[in-house]
Amino acid sequence: MALEIKQVAMTGNEAVANAIKQINPDVIAAYPITPQTDIVQFYSTFVANGLVDTQMVTVESEHSAISATIGASAAGARAMTATSSQGLALMHELLHIASGFRLPIAMPVVNRAVSAPINIHCDHSDTMAALTTGWIQIYGENAQEAYDNMIQAVKIAEDPRVKLPVMVCYDGFITSHAVENLVLLPDEKVKEFVGEYKPTHELFDFDSPVTFGPLVLPDYFSEIKAQQAEAMLAAKEVILEVAKEFEKMSGRKYGYFEGYKLEDAERVIVVMSSTAGTAKAVVNELRAQGEKVGLLKPRVIRPFPAEEYVKALSGAKVVGVMDRAETFSTQGGQLFTELRAAFYEAPERPLMRNYIFGLGGRDTTTAEIRKVFEQLKQDQERGSVDRKVTHLDVRV
């Protein structure tokens, strides 16, 4: 059946606000932070104009925003909030509580650098610092993907096998504020896709009352964490199932990652989010000159589908992993170290090097990506990488 196609011009934030409007959650807690602010700002107009049934709670900080969301979710509501940068950092202790309580909260996180120095522009230091909080993390390249991921996130989070919170991440300003062409799904299709929320336990079920958040001592704590780890493992499967179902409805294909001209590629760049778009342009350019180059754009990094990443990169000779956040381990970015570890058991390992790039919104243009591919080529010819970790485009 052909879908009624609604092509629109929107910013990433407006697209995500529209996705949430179509999901029509019971509760949204809102606190502004650049570059997330206009998601909840758009949403407040939807509420004021009576387009949604959502109870909007304006709060005094992100700590309160996620607390109110957790409370509403535990009460049995489909509840959401959105944030960026310091806001996510301020939520940090509650992030563990949302996942520990197994509350399926889908939350857009518009990636922005964490202070200091203070900066409002994009990098991934906010969500990278939240990798161990038990949230699923999904990254999108552009407004369309942010919109699509938002809708899929609800279904992934609420699946009875998962019941874990999800961060829907996309790049601050580059994606959140630039106007792009994208296609919106019809309201009733989204409604049907996400379905009705069925909580496992709810505080407002007075016939079978429950306690959320009791003290759990050494005799049971490990078991609760093992449950969470198992749910994260289940999410691996559910993410693909939901993507399949989404593709059936929308015609748009999703998975753990996107491979771009990867099949016979010898030199591969791994990069997430908006920079992948820039990298595609360079891949096209170099392919036209006969260069065997390709791109792998991770979409899901929690759970981390290690075997699938290894398989996708197994034909490569040199891999340049680009991380948009420092870890200060001196051993490279998070994506780099995890991908490298994933190759430990692989019979054939490509050369791998790491680039820390685009911090605090530093533009990463086709010129920088070309430079990376040039270095990968030199590494391939030499048979070794000349430097494990490079800060790309940094003045000395």
Added chain:
Amino acid sequence: MTLKGYKDLPEGGVITEKGNSALYKTGEWRSMRPNYYPEGCVHCLICWVFCPDSAIKVENGKMLGIDYDHCKGCGICARECPRKEKALQMVKE
């Protein structure tokens, strides 16, 4: 009490039974225990008033002894008992 495995526990450590804190034997934490000597007791119930863990068993206005499943051994009862030498004494577990 046999401990449950993670597959049998409610999701996220949620408690689904009403009042099941009574099943939790906090008495296992004790290093000192109050010994009760009924012959010396005048049934004033001061111990019952002061016990923070409702571990003093009382029926029909009479002190019946200690619920050792839940007594944590804090010693408050023995300290407040007006007949402490004769009715309640803390001893090492």
